[in-house]
Amino acid sequence: MNERENLLARAKELNITHPANIGDDKLKAKIAEAKADAVENGEADPVDLVVVKGPERGRWRIGRKFTREATEIPLEDLDEDQLEALQNDPELIVSFS
Structure with a gap:
């Protein structure tokens, strides 16, 4: 699996909605934000x-x-x-x- 596929799979796991043509950097930022929110809310471990x-x-x-x-x-x-x-x-x- 390449990095783009990994990002898309991770976004799907985190239920992140995004346009199909989103850039990798923006998708990484959305994933980081969703992970930080999950950690803050006690829904995920800080290191995953x-x-x-x-x-x-x-x-x-x-x-x-x-x-x-x-x-x-x-x-x-x-x-x-x-x-x-x-x-x-x-x-x-x-x-x-």
Whole structure:
């Protein structure tokens, strides 16, 4: 699944309505706002996405290729070993949102 598909799936999960031609940056902002509201209202955990960036040439880890473009992975899609492998790889930048 590419980043656009991930964004659209995340927006659907959060019941975010948007025009079909919405830009990725605006959709990311709407998702962030909906997540913040859900956390504030006690409806969601504050951390539910793992964001991974790799080197320019790319880096394969846990069966996925990570490049300089951020890849968002729902936390529930990763098991403990996969998360540990990402965090312990010195060529990957791992953050949470």
